[in-house]
Amino acid sequence: MTDQAWILIAVLVVVLVVVGAVALTTGRRRRGPTTLPPEDVSPYEVDQPPAAGASAPVVTAPEEPAPPETPAPTLERPEPVAGRMQRLRARLARSGTIGQTLLSILSRGDLAENDWEEIEETLLLADVGVGPTTELMDKLRTETKVLGTSDAEQVRAVLRRELLELVDPTMDRVLHVEPAIGDDGQPHPATVLVVGVNGTGKTTTVGKLARLLVAEDHDVVLGAADTFRAAAADQLSTWGARVGVPVVRSEREGADPAAVAFDAVKEGRGAGADVVLVDTAGRLQNKAGLMDELGKIKRVMSRQAPVREVLLVLDATTGQNGMRQAEVFSQAVDITGIVLTKLDGTAKGGIVVAVQRELGVPVKFVGLGEGPDDLAPFEPEEFVDALLS
Incomplete structure (x- = not known):
């Protein structure tokens, strides 16, 4: 072989040695140093495997948070029945147009025929009814003549007595809920x-x-x-x-x-x-x-x-x-019974008299407002007093 061939072989060997050394160094840098793997982290505390004859490992689960308590609904306590009419009497008195008008007329003294016609019209507009109105008119005429007075308090007493008789406190107004x-x-x-x-x-x-x-x-x-x-x-x-x-x-x-x-x-x-x-x-x-x-x-x-x-x-x-x-x-x-609603603020309170007279059925309850406890047992005396208040 010639000298040139030997020189070429020597150069190739040197190049191969240098390339190999460089590759070996780069690979080590990429891998980095060898380290031990980190310990496993578990949400449970686990003891190491027991030695022979030892008891089983104890596993403790984390406590679950208690669900929030749902508050029980607060029930309303309705207003006691006793005293409802007293509390609502002021509202019922708004329908006292009947009494106010009648007292105003009757206290004038000697009543002319026009006055008696005005009384009759007032009762009819209040829905007392034709029959009851006629009865009440006859009794009022007779009583005022017998008394021979125009004193408002005496006339009011007569009017109260006659209206109460028309409303009829003797009717059975009990709601029968016995078993x-x-x-x-x-x-x-x-x-x-x-x-x-x-x-x-x-x-x-x-x-x-x-x-x-x-x-x-x-x-x-x-x-x-x-x-x-x-x-x-x-x-x-x-x-x-x-x-x-x-x-x-x-x-x-x-x-x-x-x-x-x-x-x-x-x-x-x-x-x-x-x-x-x-x-x-x-x-x-x-x-x-x-x-x-x-x-x-x-x-x-x-x-x-x-x-x-x-x-x-x-x-x-x-x-x-x-x-x-x-x-x-x-x-x-x-x-067996009537419930009258929307009685407050109306001049139609005479419907109590009319419906009872026609049907022979008592008014048992009256509604006097929009509140949840604005329903009360009907009490004839309270009703008449409210009309004439």
Whole structure:
């Protein structure tokens, strides 16, 4: 081989040695120093494996945080029944236009025929009714002549006595909620059916009546048999929830109201309730089909327990139209009592006299405002005194 060939081989060897050394150094720098892996971190505390014959390792789980406690709903305590009329007497006195007008006329002294006509007109406008008005006019004429006086206090005493007689304090105004004894000899809850036309405040009255019964320590179950309006069932459920009273309702709009009423009474029997209040859909008195439905509801309820009360809710401001409503409802379901709503602030207080005289059915409750406890048992003397206050 020539000298040039040997030189070329020597150069190649040197290049290979240098390249290998550089590669070896770079690889070591990239890998870095060798270190031990870090210890595993675990959320649990685990002992090392035991030696032979030692007990099993103990595993302790971290404590779960306690779920926040849901506060129990605070139930309202309705106002006691005693004293409601006294508290509401000032409101009832707003309808004292009758008494104020009559006293103003009667205290004039010797009354002319025009004065007597004005008295008669005042009574008729107050919806006392033609028959009762005629009776009251005759008695007032006679008494004032016998007394021979125009003293306002004496005339007021005569007027109070005659109005109280017309209102008739002897009528039975008790809401009969004593347990009924069934054919099986077992006590059944007293059942109360509430009826009326649209817009009289019927569902609200049922809610307020439930509060009144709770205030008297009765166990109550509500039945939402107004199945045409979901809002009515929702409204009744709200009333019940405020005082801890269960509500039986149908989740299907348009369900058979008689079936809901039946289920409500059945639930009341099973729960050992004292009273079952059943709300019904408002209906016009001239709709024969809807009026017949009320009779069906009452009959179906009676299969579970006798219906003790049928309350008709009347708007006091409707006057003689309310009288026509009362007559038709009474024919359909045998009304046992009247609830007069919206009696505050109206001059139509005479409807009390008219409706009782026509139907022979007592006014048992009066609604005197929008507050939850603005429903009170009707007391004839309180009512007449408020009219003449």
